[in-house]
Amino acid sequence: MIIASAPTTMRAAVLYGPGDLRVVDRPVPRPGPEDVLVRVEMCGACGTDLKIVDGHFPQTPPFGEFTPGHEWTGVVVETGSTVDEFQPGDRVCIEAHRGCGRCANCLVGRYTACLNYGNPAKGHRASGMTANGGFAEYVVHHVSALYHLPAELSAEDAVLITTAGTGLYGLDVAGGYIVGQDVAIFGPGPVGLMTAQVCRAMGAARVILVGTRPSRLELGAKLGVRHTINSSEVDPVRAVLELTGEQGVDLAIEASGGLGTPQQCAEVTKRGGKILFVAFYRDSVQLDLSAVVRKDITMYTSRGEGRNNVQRAVALAASGQLRGKELVTHRFPLDQIAEAFRVMREREGDPVKVVVVP
Template sequence: MTTTSTSSAAPTGTGIPATMRAAVMFGPGDMRVVDKAVPAPLADEVLVKVAMCGMCGTDLKIYDGHFPQTPPYGEYTPGHEWTGTVVACGESVDELAPGDRVCIEAHHGCGRCDNCLRGLYTACLNYGNRKKGHRASGMTADGGFAEYAIHHVSSLYKMPENVSFKDAVLITTAGTGLYGLEATGGYVAGLDVVIFGPGPVGLMTVQACKQLGARRVILVGTRASRLEMGAHLGADHVINTRETDAVQAIKDLTGDGADLVIETSGSTATPQQCVETVRRGGKILFVAFYPGPVTFDLSAVVRNDVTMYTTRGEGGNNVKRAVALAEMGRLKGEELVTHEFPLERIEEALRVMREREGDPLKVVITF
C-alpha cells in the first residue's frame, strides 16, 4: 500500500489535529492511506472522531470504479457505515455536543426538491449536487474510512449508552430494512415473510420482522454459517438453496406462498424465485443492487396481482427507529461483526470481503 501526503489545514478546534490518516481513492483498484487535512464543520455540520466504519458491497463497487457520482480521484474518501464521537459542532448545531457518541444515516437530501419535501431524501432529485445541499457520506461526499468525518447534523443520531460502536455500524443497515418495510405498508404482524439473502441487510431485516410480529420469517441463502446466524437471530426457518429446492420448501411451509417476499441478496437469479414464492395478491420488496440487468416473469406478477416495491438506503427516518430498537435490545448488530482491520490494512480488508476469506459477515475498519 502506498503512503502519500496531502496538504494540511489549520486545526478545526482545541485538541483537534490539522491532519489525519484517511483512505483516498486514486483510481479503480487504487486506494491509498494518506495524510489529509481534518475538515472544519460548516454551520450545520458536525465533526466526528471515527471509531469504526463498516464495509459492504457498495464499497467494492467504489473500489473497482463502478459507482456513480463519486468525488474526483485523488481526494475522495469512501465509507458510509461509520460511527464515532463528536469533537466539534458548527455554530448553529445545538442538538449534539462534543463527547456524544453518534451513528449515522448516509444520505442527507438537499431539502429543497419535491422528493425531499415529501421525505424521500434517499431519492433526492439533486442527488450528488453538493452546491444544492445534497450529500451521501462515503458515496458522493467524503466518508468514514478516515480518523475524522463530517456530516450534516440531521443525519446523525445520538447513541444510547447500551449501544456499542459495533452495534452502531449495523444501525444504518437496519434502517435499510426498516425503510423497505415501511414502504410496503409497515404492518407485518401475523404475516409469513420470506427474506432472500442472509447478509447484513437480510439478517437485520430478519430481526426487524420478528420484532414487528411476523408469524413466520423464512430466511433463504447459500452459506450455512449465515443461515445459522439467521436462526440465532430469530428466523423461524432457514433454507439452504445448495441443499433444498427453495421454491418448493417455501410452498410447503406457507401453502399459498408468502405474504411478503424481501430480496436482499443482489443475485440476478433471485427475483424470479421471489415471483414463484409470493402468494397471489402478495408483495415483493427489492432493496438490493444488482451487477447487471435482471430477468423475471413480469406477466406472472401481473396475473397474480402482486405489488412490487423498491427502496434505496435507509430513508424515512428509519435509522432513528433502528436506534430505538437497539436500545431496547431488539436489534443486535455486534454479533454480526466478524472481522476487524486497522485503517492501514484497508486493502486487505477489501480483499477478505471480496474473496470471502475466513467466512466474513461484517468487515469493519477500526480506529
C-alpha cells in the same frame, strides 16, 4: 463548540483510481455552520464499497480527492455555529444520506431519492458515496443525519444501525404493517440478517430466511429466525410453499442481488402479495412479469435508509430487539484497509461484516 482540539492532519483512505485505495495524510475537515466534526470509532464495509473502490459507482468525487465509507460511528469533537442538538463528547451513529432538503422527494422523507442527488451546491450529500466518508480518522456530517447513540450500544452495534435502517425503510415503503404475515427474505447478508430481526420485532408470523451459506443461516437462527432454507441443498420455492401451506408468503424481500432470485420471489409470493427489492444487481435480471401480473403482486423498491428509519433502528437496538454486534466478524486497522477489502472480495474466513478501525 470544541471539546479538545482536533489535529490539523489525519490518516484517511483516498481512492486514486479503480482498485487504488491508499491511506495518506489529509487535512482534518472543518465543520460548516450546520455540520458536526466526528472522530470516527469504526466504519463498516459492504458490497457497495466494493463497487465504489472498483470505480463502478456513479457520482463519486474525483479520484485523488475522495474517501469512501458510509457505515460509520464515532464521537462528536466539534459542532458548527448553529448546532445545539449535539455536544462534544456525544457518541453518534448516522444516516449516510443527507438530501438537499428542498426538492419534492426530500420534503416527504424520500431523501435517498433526492432530486438533487450528487449536487453539493444544492445541499445534497451521501457520506462515502458523493461526499467524503468514514474510512478516515475524522469526518464532517450534517446535523440532520446524525443520531445519539445510547450508552448500551457498542460501536459494532452502531455500524449495523444504518443497515437496519435500510430494511426498515424498505418495509416502510412496502406498507409497513406485517403483523401476523409471512415474510421470506432472500439473502442472509448484513441487510437480510438485520431485516429478518426487524420483521420479528414487527410481529411477522413466520420469518423465513433463504440463502446458500450454512454459517449465515446458522447466524440467522441464533438471531431468532425460526425458519432457514439452504437453497444450495433444496429447492427454495418448494420449501417456502411447503412452510406456508402452498399459499406462499405475504411479502418476499430480495436482499441477495442474485440474478435468479427475483423470479424465486415471484414464485413464493401469494396472490395479492408483495415483493420488496433492496438489493443491487451486477447485470440484468430475468423475471416472468406476466406471472407477477396474473398473481396481482405489487412490487416495491427502496434505496438506503429514508423516512427517518435509522432513528427507529436505534430505538429497536436500544430495546434489545436488534443485534448488530454479532454480525461483525472481521476487524482491521485503517492502514490495513486494502487487506480488509481483499478479505471481503475473496470471502476469506467467511466474513459477514468487515469493519475498519482508524
